[in-house]
Amino acid sequence: MKISAHCEPPGMKMRVKIFLLHYSMLKNKKRGEEIDVSSVFWRNFGFSGGLPLVKFHFRSKIEKSVGLVSIGGIFFVFWIFQDMGVQKMTDFSNQSTHKGLISDYDLYLLGQGKHWKVYEKLGAHPCTIDGETGVNFAVWAPNADEISVIGDFNAWDTRANFMWKHQENGIWETFIPGAEAGMFYKFFIRKGERTFEKCDPYAFGCECPPKNACRVIDLDQYTWQDAEWVEKRVSFDWQSRPVSIYEVHPGSWQTSNSGTEQWLNYRELADRLVPYVKKMNFTHVELLPVCEHPFTGSWGYQVTGYYAPTARYGTPDDFKYFVDLCHQNGIGVILDWVPAHFPKDAFGLGRFDGTSLYEHADPRQGEHADWGTYIFNYGRNEVRNFLIANALFWVDQYHVDGLRVDAVASMLYLDYSRKEGEWIPNQYGGRENIEAIDFLREMNREVQMHFPGTLTIAEESTAWPGVTLPGYAGGLGFCMKWNMGWMHDTLAYMKNDPIFRKYHHDQLTFSILYSFHENFLLPFSHDEVVHCKGSLIGKMSGDTWQKCANLRLLYAYQWTHPGKKLLFMGGEFGQWNEWRDNGQLDWNLLEFEQHQGIQRCVSDLGHLYETEPALYEQDFRQDGFQWIDCSNRDISTLSFMRKAKDPEDYLIVLCNFTPNVRHDFWVGVPEISEFQEIFNSDSRSYGGSGVHNERIFSEPRPCQGFANSIRVTLPPLGVLVFRPIRAQKVKSTDKISEKKSRKTK
Structure with a gap:
């Protein structure tokens, strides 16, 4: 069965003709009523060769109904029209013989919301169909009355390439021979009397803003060289890795x-x-x-x-x-x-087919009133x-x-x-x-x-429970969550003059009470250096030297605290200005030694973090952390242990949040051993004062709940990290044993 139509030469009067139109176009119209008809003839209803696709624009009077016809479950009606003057007709029958890329199974999966590779079907895809090379276009717009594709391939003619609709769930599709990768395009959508241009939600490429057309992209042209990385990622245990x-x-x-x-x-x-x-x-x-x-x-x-x-x-x-x-x-x-x-940009997802499609x-x-945006x-x-x-x-x-x-x-x-x-x-x-x-x-x-x-990773700023719990356990299932509480408390503490920090000591210690309730990441992100909040170094108290020392102290505390780490660009060398998106970072600051020192400190902290399992293996487990002393608020110091899975592998971390040097500072430790200072944020190479500790041996002196202790010097506004030296431990133990043996004799 084939339905054909033609437009008679100018000047020739059209009398009576029969057309096949969708029933919904005319079902509520009365005989003799004048109507506007703008319809695309349907194709591919299982007939050999398909139906020619013809578009008419004319006004007619309905004379009488001939009868209803059902094709593939879709009702059509034969009507006889008395012509009131054909305005124009466009013939697109050359497109009608090609089937698209979308199968019934694709339609089913999308309707269920389970088509995880839908981007291979919707959008614009260079392909060959029935021996012809071109691009297949598909878009979900169930409430649109008519859609055409406009672009470089048809001189942006809104009448040149109309799409046809899968009635099941509102997918529109067409194949355009001759179109190719690199061409720009949009969808031209009609809903009632309104028409508008929309970008393809599934477009793989776009014009550079402020232009907003989409671009046909072939994603299969790049040759990857990262197979080893991708293979190893499958077994990447992020919980116990840096x-x-x-x-x-x-x-x-x-x-x-x-x-x-x-x-x-x-x-x-x-x-x-x-x-x-x-x-x-x-x-x-x-x-x-x-x-x-x-x-x-x-x-x-x-x-x-x-x-x-x-x-x-x-x-x-x-x-x-x-x-x-x-x-x-x-x-x-x-x-x-x-x-x-x-x-809410007019060419975007909002009111995509003339109705609220992607949004409520x-x-x-x-709608999100604060941001002036739509909500999915x-x-x-x-x-x-x-x-x-x-x-x-x-x-x-x-x-x-x-x-x-x-x-x-x-x-x-x-x-x-x-x-x-x-x-x-x-x-x-x-x-x-x-x-x-x-x-x-x-x-x-x-x-x-x-x-x-x-x-x-979730940027979740409230106390919503179970963000990193699996979904089957009632959680949201994220791997990690930003620890916004730790970030806010720590920065608030560091803004205080050291004289007054003892009154805010809880801002440092409170985080450990909840640090293992979620898999936390410790962020100093872009959000903290914009909107008149100042830079990180600008938030620190004191003169220039103290600000730099405080910043190194802040980073050392972050890198030794339980949780994974995040730092926004510019913070690693102590940029003074707030971040701005319309220029580059202030790299010229690296001409100054104090900024070189901050950068070197962050680099060394990264190396320390990657090479010491005690700092990363048990970031999300209580077993990976133990307070030595969290209550020395009068002099604003903290001391704690970080532990690896191996119980013999641990580090001692000491923090001094005042500019005073603390001599003869006793710290409890779990064993008799030599302890090596493996990191010092006050190092001269970082711009610090150079207060440090040589060889440190623990003594059998009870302190802070431990049977043994070490005596150290704490640098001003500094962090020290000590590691027990196992090879020296045996010698040290032997010496102690020899002394005891001689006394016995």
Whole structure:
């Protein structure tokens, strides 16, 4: 069966014709009523060769109904029209013979919200169908009345390439012969009388902002060189391995040498950043969001292209090179990921098909007033699928090693930053966002199941219980959670003049009471050096020398405290200015010895952390930490032990939070041994005063609950780390035994 139609030559009057139209177009119309008809004839209903695809724009009077016809469960009606003047007709029958990439099984999985490789079907995919090379386009827009693809391949003609709809769940699809990778495109959508252009939610590439077209990308062209890294990651035991993260904004770490403040591209950034990170002994790099975003000043936190690395810094293959080079040099890559909200830009996800598709319609659920953004509808299968597949996509296609999930607290609470009457309780009358909780559990489970060894890290700023507990145990299933409480308390303490620190001693000791309730990461992130908060060194008390000493003390305390580590760029050399996204870091400060010293201190802390199992093996276990003295508030000192899994492997950590040198400072230790000072934040090489300890032997003198103790000198505003020397322990013990033996004789 074939349905054909034609437009008669100009000047020839059309009398009576029969057309096949979708029943829903006319079902409520009365005989003789004037109507507007703008319809795309349906194709591929199982007929040989398919139906020609013809678009009409005309006004007609309904004369009479001939009858209903059912084709594949879809009702159509034959109508006789009296022509009122054909305005225009476009013939696209050359597209109609090609079937797309989407199968019935794809439609089923997406409807269930379980299509984890949906990005291989939706979006734009270069392919060959029926011997013709082109691009297959597909988009989910169930409430749209009509969609066409516009782009370089059709001179952006909205009438040139219409899509056809899978009625089951609102997927639109078309194959365009001759289209190819590198071409730009958008979707032109009609809903009722409104038309608008939208970016492809599944686009793999975009134009460089402020332009916003999507780009056809073939992701299979890059040749990876990191097979060894990816293979080892499967067995990576992050809980008992060192994890120290250098947080980086790609556009402002360094800029080009041309003096124009031009961004480095991903390849240039990799070539400069990777050697630096190795030198500084960080294990991972965490990038602020690289998903495409229209507003540079959002730092990437207002995403419009979830599947596209921002074109500001290059192509998708350039970004693959960045990740690849990191892996070849033993550095993991973590991406900041934003599933909590998305911006209201007209070309983005908001009101995508003319209705609230990705977001809730009710602003009490669907909008974040503080940020002026939309909130995802996590209860909708296709939306949840979009986000979970996106998390998997970055690990699968770009080999990233983890995701830091932004603004988790805003997802968990329905009343987050809302007043009474501005939010809707859940089905039980509570404020917990049950749909978001289920989404986070499923996302964590799928990422960790499909890609073992991959990290998911929550920026969760409240006391929500079980963030890092498995989902089956009632938790959210994250690997780690930022310890915001420790960060706020520690920085608040360090702002105090040392004279008054004894009155705030609990701000140092309180964290241990909850440090092992979650798998915590200790962050000094970008959030602490923006919005008039000042730089980290600027938060420290005292004159310039004391500020530098306090900063070294802060970092040494962070690196020896239980928990994994994160430091934002610029902090490692003591940048004085707040971070700004429109220029590079103040690298000129490294011309000064005090800043060189801070940088050297951070590098040595990284080396110490990576080489001493006591500092990382039991970060999340109470067995890995023991107080020696936490109550010496009058002189503002702390002493504690860090322990490896091997009970013989431990370190003694001493902290002095005042500028006073403490001579003859006794510290309890668990054995008779020689102790070696293996780290001193007051070292002259770091810009310190050089107060240090030579060979230290413990004595059988009870102290702080231990049978033995050592006598040391504490440097001003400094941290010391001691390790027992096993080879010397035997000699020392022999000497003690010899003395006892001589006395016996």
